[in-house]
Amino acid sequence: MPATTARQRTAPRPNGRRHPAPAAAAAADEDATAAPPLTAVTAGREPLQLLTPDGKPVPHPHLTPERDPAALRRMYRDMVLTRAFDAEATALQRQGELGLWTPLAGQEAAQIGSAHALRPDDFVFPSYREHGVAWCRGVDPVSLVSIFRGVTHGGWDPAAHNFHLYTLVVGAHPLHATGYAMGVARDGADSAVIAYFGDGASSQGDVAEAFTFAAVNQAPVVFFCQNNQWAISVPAERQSRVPLYQRAQGYGFPGVRVDGNDVLAVQAVTRAALERARSGRGPVLIEAFTYRMGAHTTSDDPTRYRMQAELAEWQAKDPVQRLRRHLERLDAADAAFFTATEEDGRELARSVRTAVRTMPDPEPSVMFEHIHAAGHRQVDAERAWFAAYQDGFAPEEDEDR
Amino acid sequence: MTATATAATTATATTATAPAAPAGELTLAAALNAALRRSLEDDPKVLVMGEDVGTLGGVFRITDGLQKDFGETRVFDTPLAESGIVGTAIGLAMRGYRPVVEIQFDGFVFPAFDQIVTQLAKMRFRSHGTVTLPVVIRIPYGGGIGAVEHHSESPEAYFAHTGGLKVLSPATPADAYGMLRQAIAGPDPVIFFEPKRRYWDKGPVDLDAPPASPYQARVVRPGTDLTLAAYGPMVAVCLAAAQAAAEEGRSLEVIDLRSLSPLDTGTVAESVVRTGRLVVAHEAPSFFGPGAELASAVQESCFYSLQAPVLRVGGFHAPYPPARVEHEYLPGLDRVLDAVDRALAH
């Protein structure tokens, strides 16, 4: 029984962990000895907050925000850089260099905060907008944009980053995350798995099945739902009559609604959830309450279905500005840092731009590669036919030029 | 994923209020919109449902303006769950409604595959004809628009392979209009494949013409040397091939199959008896594809008329590739002409 394996790990943890147990997780764990863990932080519909929109700390009885100035600066830098290459990718699409882009603008805190709660050995299953998480896992932004340029369907080796490929079929991958977590438990490892998906995806049958499998197996998986209020043109209220975090209750695991534009709250809650998963106490659903500031994709026109006022309201809660104000308040960063970070963002955007503009098209023969581990009669025959067909053309085409 | 690069430039369909002029030119997208509109007007039981079909009018704007004019009870956004969409459409149909379901892209029909194959297709048979499910599932399909993964597929063979379903695909605005209306009015479930890269092609549409049966193939260009059979997005490619061949003195007959199930093998056989040669073209993979079915039927009925083996031009037995190489994957003009040359060489 995987559940048993997992539970056995509750007691002493192996030494040699790569990261010390974060303070927030410790708080939740202590809480767990008496009552079910995380219940103390799953307060209610009001998203859990550790930082007000103007960067003031909000005390919490069980969660401790990240306080190390260097760590805070690293998070800020990741948010700024992510925003910079996201904006650049949108621009590149406008210039015809990309076929499509899925902007993450507005969701930086949800992504960077949760990514900063992860250990390197944890495994991430993203959907298609997790550019900030990808960045924190060391995935080259150029690999991300290459998907949207139509150069590849993949772009990186998932094992090299413990970050799976983007999944474009809405809601398919939380099941993969759950199965992966079941494997982690069988191995007796203390890694955790996290699956990112949206408010719209929460309606998919596969996501409901992931919840069921994760719960009955007590799998070490955290379901991280970025409720950005919209699934293309459909508002979140059309996906659920109850706040999404409450769904977890029916499956028998905790759900938390966190302010998704508050990077400190997201980080602390995700840490607590990951620690809970690691210690064999099963899944957690985190609903990061946030907002998609841009279009669904570069093909989308949000003015057709939502009010400008809504955007303005969320702009006032901008996640990057919030952390900046907090850093200023703490005196944890000076003007030189902010200027240098902005410049790093511009530099990253420049390098992505150059790489995209000079990115070669793949050889057509890639169509026939990596379909099967070894040969396949029909694929091999078609590959050979195609090569001969192309060879037949080449001289004539050259003459034409 | 979603709305593709091209969707942004989608021509707005017929304006919500003004009915399109009879016998006017419409894009294929506008013709579909007009068909939905007319069907909603004609029968109060017709419903339009799917992801983003309401306020947005669909990512391709096929349902543009319909919610505004027919209300949220008849034209509505569903939760993001294809199995749920088709499953509830089945229930609505059992209750006497005629749901017209939109699946946002070809690659996203699969969460609903179970409902389609095990329930929608089999209900009439299971119920000895007592349960009728007039459900139409509209699916924008096919490649060539530079989209990301799952947005360019041609999965029609899965459905044509399933007993109990009808499978249609129009190639022109006029057929888009007429065939969709017929599909909605008919008693059986129909999987209606819309050639998305032809959404912006224009053609004459007579909104009041008596609808022709969608289940018959049609000769769209007569010829004597070889028969080219296609459907959906490939009909235009085959017409262009016939034009190019004509310039070299070869006369190709082009047939638009229109329906894959039922498949009008008779019209094709009648043509092949005259021309002696057949090339079948589709974007779907050739392997176990619709062309194989047609080739088999034709060699059975036209064996002594055939002067060359029946050849197929189609996609490869491979996942649809990234957009930057899709034009090598898709059977284009050159690949069709290559097959024509090989058939004529016999």
Ligand SMILES: Cc1ncc(C[n+]2csc(CCOP(=O)(O)OP(=O)(O)O)c2C)c(N)n1
């Ligand atoms: C199975 C499936 N159905 C439909 C789509 C088309 N589609 C892509 S994204 C999207 C909305 C997703 O909304 P949500 O889950 O809230 O994520 P968000 O895009 O807001 O990040 C839709 C309908 C898809 N990619 N996959």
Ligand SMILES: [Mg+2]
């Ligand atoms: Mg969303």
